[in-house]
Amino acid sequence: RKEVEQDPGPFNVPEGATVAFNCTYSNSASQSFFWYRQDCRKEPKLLMSVYSSGNEDGRFTAQLNRASQYISLLIRDSKLSDSATYLCALYTSNSNSGYALNFGKGTSLLVTP
Amino acid sequence: DTGVSQDPRHKITKRGQNVTFRCDPISEHNRLYWYRQTLGQGPEFLTYFQNEAQLEKSRLLSDRFSAERPKGSFSTLEIQRTEQGDSAMYLCASSLNVELDFGPGTRLTVT
Numbered sequence: 001r002k003e004v005e006q007d008p009g010p011f012n013v014p015e016g017a018t019v020a021f022n023c024t025y026s027n028s029a030s031q032s033f034f035w036y037r038q039d040c041r042k043e044p045k046l047l048m049s050v051y052s053s054g055n056e057d058g059r060f061t062a063q064l065n066r067a068s069q070y071i072s073l074l075i076r077d078s079k080l081s082d083s084a085t086y087l088c089a090l091y092t093s094n095s096n097s098g099y100a101l102n103f104g105k106g107t108s109l110l111v112t113p
Numbered sequence: 114d115t116g117v118s119q120d121p122r123h124k125i126t127k128r129g130q131n132v133t134f135r136c137d138p139i140s141e142h143n144r145l146y147w148y149r150q151t152l153g154q155g156p157e158f159l160t161y162f163q164n165e166a167q168l169e170k171s172r173l174l175s176d177r178f179s180a181e182r183p184k185g186s187f188s189t190l191e192i193q194r195t196e197q198g199d200s201a202m203y204l205c206a207s208s209l210n211v212e213l214d215f216g217p218g219t220r221l222t223v224t
Contacts (some may be wrong), residue, residue: 008153032211043204043215044156087155091211100146101170101213103155 003016008086013111017078021107023088024070032091033064033071035082038106043088047073073100078111085109119205125193125222133191134219139206145181145188146213148204149173151198156204156215162188195223 006023013019026035033050049057050062050071061074071090075082085106092102119136126132143164148156155166159178161169164185174180177195182188192199199221206213 004155034212041220043217045215046212049212089155100158100161101211102158105153105155 004088004090004102004104006055006107008105008107010108010110013078013109015078015080015111015113017111018059018074018076019078019109020072020074021086021088021103021109022070022072023107024068025088025090026069027090027092028066030069030070030090030092033061033062034089035062035071035073036087036089038087038102039084044103047086075109078109080111080113083109115206117207117214119203119216119219121219122217123220123222125224128197128223129194131191131193132195132221133189134203134205134221135207136188136190136207136216138186138188138205139214141185142207142209142214143185144208145182146206146208147188147190148206148215150202150204150218151200159190192221195221197223199223 003026011018018073035047036044037047038044059076063072085108087106088104089101120135132214145162150156158171158181159174162182177193180190200219202218204218205216
């Protein structure tokens with residue numbers, strides 16, 4: 001089983017809609033969790049970290065469910081500019097790879113007018 | 114320092130040739146990572162440096178791949194005897210802690 005799994009989508013939603021993505025992980029030792037955004041043919045950029053208590057940044061809300069081993073990203077009032085691929089990433093402390101993150105394949109979001 | 118930079122941004126090479134990519138991390142970051150990304154996939158970890166020491170290599174990094182970070186600043190990734198399967202985006206990232214900052218990547222096409 002792959003360590004980080006995401007539904008690749010695409011998710012096609014109209015402007016103004018609310019959309020949510022989940023990401024499941026298999027290693028219970030995973031400690032830190034992130035959502036990255038990647039535009040077509042560009043590098044990933046950190047969108048937000050995911051804290052145990054859940055956190056919000058404007059229209060974006062991230063949640064962590066350790067018992068079920070998944071994280072989620074909720075986008076409210078979708079904008080056309082939200083169209084991108086959203087990558088889930090996690091850090092596992094028992095790896096030897098420094099702070100290297102393990103990424104999912106990403107979920108593609110297309111917001112339409 | 115405006116971020117991680119990579120050079121070249123694009124490279125087209127013929128199968129069997131050697132290629133070398135360069136990454137300049139954010140200056141105060143002591144950790145540097147190389148990732149590879151192919152279409153429809155997330156970035157896959159290749160190798161990691163803390164200062165000048167290469168501390169981890171993925172099994173994805175075959176013997177044809179070598180990376181260096183000679184003075185703990187910039188890093189190079191060399192691929193010898195390139196194969197068509199090496200075609201990908203090669204991403205460099207740097208960090209002080211867990212949050213990685215990525216460079217724009219080098220897109221390699223092997224013909």
